[in-house]
Every structure is written in structure tokens, then in C-alpha cells.
Amino acid sequence: MRVRLRVNGSWVEVDVEPHETLLNVLRDRLRIRSVKYGCGIGECGSCTVLLNGRPVTSCLVLAAGLDGTSIETADYLAKTELGTRIVNALLLEGAIQCGYCIPGFLVTIYAALKSGMIRRGDSTEIARAISGNICRCTGYINIVKAVRRVVAELVAIGAD
Amino acid sequence: MLSVNRINTYRIPFTFEYYRPRTLREALEILRSVEGAKVVAGGTDLVVDMKFRRVEPKALVDVSKLEELRYVRLVEDYVEIGSAVTLQELVESEVVRARLPLLWEAVNSMASWQVRNIATIGGNICNASPAADTAPPLLAYGAKLLLTSLDGVREVGIGEFFVGPKRSIIRPDEVLQAIRVPVHPAGYGWSFRKVSRTSFDIAKISVAVLLKVDGGRIRDPRIALGAVAPTPVRARSTERAIESLSLEEALEVGPRFVEGDIAPIDDVRSTAWYRREVAKVLLRDSLRTAYERSLNPGWVHEG
Structure with a gap:
């Protein structure tokens, strides 16, 4: 089935099989390897991408239904101004160990800051936003600190 | 042989036909004419079941983009x-x-943000899991389901919809079009509570309570539970037993009766014994919360 997708800002046409998920198409057909396969059943958040601006677990989304939608992945978001801030904060806070979960976290944190899901930067708000991303190395503390750092930076520069 | 990862969840291991109708009518025609076709919306339950080969539909009809199914009014x-x-x-x-704070409280506690962005309320109901978190609030509110086929629309009370684990009365040629929920009755308190392994995991036990307080007495209590019987259930005998009681009396009496309204099982998430004990505790907590909220009629959930 032919599907038109706006992937990281450019329109592409891909032929997909009905049983292919968005994760399969992004990794295997479009070679976007920042999208990670973790659990494959929507529990770990490693495969998180933005679908029309909202974070979704791409392992659960059938690609054949996505004609006309917009997809953004971690490698692309990392190069935006906000994405760069998030990456730097994760590095500065020592929030990355093995790193496998980080692209998923980046996408979720980016969306949460953009949408106002994280506004004040308190730990309840952050925990709620990132509860769909699992990290087996860090224990989350430094990831939460990194998010707080970004919130503080955004407040300092007067961004909403 | 190492058998931990015998199931590869990267792919759906079989293929099928896939339809994306542009109108509800078109969807209903496909369902009528294509043998073995199944409705899919968000797919958050179905895709997982397909990866594990628990179901192998020959064809899927995607209704998730149909504007006729995408409104709240x-x-x-x-x-x-x-x-x-x-x-x-x-x-x-x-x-x-x-207008539906009890349903809102339940949905707000469900899954992760990523999954809430995909999963639909219709899918949660039609999947007919005994642990579906939208079911207890809808049971307490007395919601009606509009089931549509080429023959027309039938309106079914949600209490008659579920018949067993993952089984409902919906026919293969029908689509759940909409859910009609009576608005929250004025002055009623409410509470949804559940216990699950992690915040976004499937519930081991869930309880929804709706009640009114009149002169310090509980009136018209409506109690529904999830994951403690083959279907989500109303706790009718408990409701009758606590009618007209004070809160303190209801906290004493309610848990004794609720055991008779449920039939929990042992499974990977819990034992039957644990579910019974926790159902009593959650009922007590919910009765108290609902009672207190009914005394603060202006109180709403923070958005």
C-alpha cells in the first residue's frame, strides 16, 4: 500500500505491507536508526516518535493507516533548538548510561515541554510525562534533573 | 535451548488485508462483505495480540480516522x-x-502518554477486557452504546455488553459508533481507584463509586469493579446493603457484601485472594472519597 508521510520535514512516499508497524517502516525502509526497538508491545517507550506532534510508541502503530501524517524522530528533533538544550542537559547531568532509551526519552521530553505537559518542572509533572519511557540503567534521577535544567533555562530566556 | 525470546515482538508474524474506509457506511459494507474482517482503531491491544499470534485476523478495517467517530459533544x-x-x-x-469527572479520573490514570495518544475509548470497550478501566465508570453512569451495522443502530446498556473475558455481544458486522453517557448527576460524589503493578500497567483491581449524601446518609450508591470477575461488574448487593447508611456504617458493611458481588481469579497479575482483600480496601477508600467530594459540590479535577 502506498503511503505519503511527512518525515522530519520532507514528504516521502513509501510502499508498506499491512502488517508493518511505523517502527518497522522507519527503521527498515527509511533507515532511521534513532528509533529503537525495545519491548515491541508499547511498554518501554524506546520507539517513541512524534505522530502529528504527539508522542506515540511506533511499535504499535500500523503504517498503512498513516497516509498524510507527519512524523518526527529523535535524530531530527535533537538538532532543533529545544532538542539541543535537552541533549546538552542530559549530558551535563550524567543522565545517559547505555543510552538505548535516550532517543525515546528525548522525543517524549521534547513533546512534553512543547505542549506544556511539563510547565513548572516539579517532579510529579515530570514523572507523569516520562512514565511511558523505561530506563534500566540510571534510576531516572539524573534524567529528571536534566529536564529541570531545561525548564530553568527556558524560564531564564523567557520562553513560554 | 534458551527460550526467553522465542517471540519476536518486532514484527507482526503474518499478513492480512487492510482496509481504510473513508466513511462509516463504507466500513460497514466491508465488514458485511469480507469474511473474517475485524475492526481496528488505535490497535494498542490488537497489535500486541497479533504479535503474539493470540489472534490472526484475515482482514482489518481501520476506523480510527473516520470523522463520524471522532467527536465529544x-x-x-x-x-x-x-x-x-x-x-x-x-x-x-x-x-x-x-461533566463526567468519574470517567475523566479513570482515563487520566490509564496507560502511558504515548499509548493514550493512540488508544481509543471504543477500542477499550470492544476489546472487552475484564480490566478495561473505562468500564467501571461507564457502568456507574449507566452509559449506552450505539452499535451500528448496515441494518441500523441498536442501543445497548453497557451492563449488557460484556459477556465474558474478551467477549461481548457485538456482532462481526457491527461497529461501536458512540457512547452516550448521562451527565454526572448534580451533587453526587465520585471516586475511581485502582491498584496496578506500575502506574501505567493493567489494573489488578479497580473500583468506581458514585453516590449522593442526604442528611448524613448515603443515597443511590452505584459501585462498579474491574478485573475481579469475568466482566466488569456492578456490585448490586453492596449497593443495596449500604443504601441509607452513614459513612461509618457503610465502611463496615460494604466490604462484607462486595465479596459476594465479585468472582476474582488467579492470574499473572494477582491471586484471587489478593484481589478480594484489595477490592475491600479500595471500596472503603472510594466510599470515603466519594462521600467527601459530595459534600464539596464545586470541586472538580484540575485540568
């Missing part, structure tokens, strides 16, 4: 919710938060 004394509205859209809906 207040119509006189009820809220009508299109079946393909996502859980996150319900959380963000002012109408749901203000």
Missing part, C-alpha cells in the same frame, strides 16, 4: 463520545472533565 442531559476518540483527547476534553 454535550447533547441535553448526556455526553456523546465518538468511539475513535483517543484516551488522551478525553483527558484534554473540558466537557469530560467537568
Whole structure:
């Protein structure tokens, strides 16, 4: 089935099989390897991408239904101004160990800051936003600190 | 042989036909004419089941993009919710938060943000899991389901919809079009509580309570539970037993009766014994919360 997708800002046409998920198409057909396969059943958040601006677990989304939608992945978001801030904060806070979960976290944190899901930067708000991303190395503390750092930076520069 | 990862969840291990109708009518025609076709909306339950080969549909009919199924509107004394509205859209809906606070509280506690952005309320109901978190609030509110086929629409009370684990009365040629929920009755307190392994995991036990307080006495209590019987259930004998009692009396009497309203099983998430004990505790907590909220009629959930 032919599907038109706006992937990281450019329109592409891909032929997909009905049983292919968005994760399969992004990794295997479009070679976007920042999208990670973790659990494959929507529990770990490693495969998180933005679908029309909202974070979704791409392992659960059938690609054949996505004609006309917009997809953004971690490698692309990392190069935006906000994405760069998030990456730097994760590095500065020592929030990355093995790193496998980080692209998923980046996408979720980016969306949460953009949408106002994280506004004040308190730990309840952050925990709620990132509860769909699992990290087996860090224990989350430094990831939460990194998010707080970004919130503080955004407040300092007067961004909403 | 190492057998831990015998199932590869990267791919759906078989293929099938896939239809994306542009109208509800077209969807109904496909369902009528294509043998073995199954409706899919968000797919958050179905895709997992397909990866594990628990189900192998020959064809899927995707209704998730149908505008006719994607609305929330207040119509006189009820809220009508299109079946393909996502859980996150319900959380963000002012109408749901203000007019159906018990449903809002349940949906707000469900899954992760990523999954709420995909999963739909219609899918949660039609999957007919005994642990579906939208079911207890809808049972307490007395919601009606609009089941549509080429023959027309039939309106079914949600209490008659579920018949067993993952089994409902919906026919293969029908689509759940919308859910009609009577607006939250004025002055009633409410509470949804559940226990699960992690915040976004499937519930081991869930309880929804709706009640009114009149002169310090509980009136018209409506109690529904999830994951403690083959279907989500109303706790009718408990409701009758606590009618007209004070809160203190109800906290004593309610838990004794609730055992008779449920039939929990042992499974991977819990034992039957644990479910019974925790159902009593959650009932007590919910009765107290609902009672207190009914005394603060202006109280609403923070959006």
C-alpha cells in the first residue's frame, strides 16, 4: 500500500505491507536508526516518535493507516533548538548510561515541554510525562534533573 | 535451548488485508462483505495480540480516522463520545472533565502518554477486557452504546455488553459508533481507584463509586469493579446493603457484601485472594472519597 508521510520535514512516499508497524517502516525502509526497538508491545517507550506532534510508541502503530501524517524522530528533533538544550542537559547531568532509551526519552521530553505537559518542572509533572519511557540503567534521577535544567533555562530566556 | 525470546515482538508474524474506509457506511459494507474482517482503531491491544499470534485476523478495517467517530459533544442531559476518540483527547476534553469527572479520573490514570495518544475509548470497550478501566465508570453512569451495522443502530446498556473475558455481544458486522453517557448527576460524589503493578500497567483491581449524601446518609450508591470477575461488574448487593447508611456504617458493611458481588481469579497479575482483600480496601477508600467530594459540590479535577 502506498503511503505519503511527512518525515522530519520532507514528504516521502513509501510502499508498506499491512502488517508493518511505523517502527518497522522507519527503521527498515527509511533507515532511521534513532528509533529503537525495545519491548515491541508499547511498554518501554524506546520507539517513541512524534505522530502529528504527539508522542506515540511506533511499535504499535500500523503504517498503512498513516497516509498524510507527519512524523518526527529523535535524530531530527535533537538538532532543533529545544532538542539541543535537552541533549546538552542530559549530558551535563550524567543522565545517559547505555543510552538505548535516550532517543525515546528525548522525543517524549521534547513533546512534553512543547505542549506544556511539563510547565513548572516539579517532579510529579515530570514523572507523569516520562512514565511511558523505561530506563534500566540510571534510576531516572539524573534524567529528571536534566529536564529541570531545561525548564530553568527556558524560564531564564523567557520562553513560554 | 534458551527460550526467553522465542517471540519476536518486532514484527507482526503474518499478513492480512487492510482496509481504510473513508466513511462509516463504507466500513460497514466491508465488514458485511469480507469474511473474517475485524475492526481496528488505535490497535494498542490488537497489535500486541497479533504479535503474539493470540489472534490472526484475515482482514482489518481501520476506523480510527473516520470523522463520524471522532467527536465529544454535550447533547441535553448526556455526553456523546465518538468511539475513535483517543484516551488522551478525553483527558484534554473540558466537557469530560467537568461533566463526567468519574470517567475523566479513570482515563487520566490509564496507560502511558504515548499509548493514550493512540488508544481509543471504543477500542477499550470492544476489546472487552475484564480490566478495561473505562468500564467501571461507564457502568456507574449507566452509559449506552450505539452499535451500528448496515441494518441500523441498536442501543445497548453497557451492563449488557460484556459477556465474558474478551467477549461481548457485538456482532462481526457491527461497529461501536458512540457512547452516550448521562451527565454526572448534580451533587453526587465520585471516586475511581485502582491498584496496578506500575502506574501505567493493567489494573489488578479497580473500583468506581458514585453516590449522593442526604442528611448524613448515603443515597443511590452505584459501585462498579474491574478485573475481579469475568466482566466488569456492578456490585448490586453492596449497593443495596449500604443504601441509607452513614459513612461509618457503610465502611463496615460494604466490604462484607462486595465479596459476594465479585468472582476474582488467579492470574499473572494477582491471586484471587489478593484481589478480594484489595477490592475491600479500595471500596472503603472510594466510599470515603466519594462521600467527601459530595459534600464539596464545586470541586472538580484540575485540568
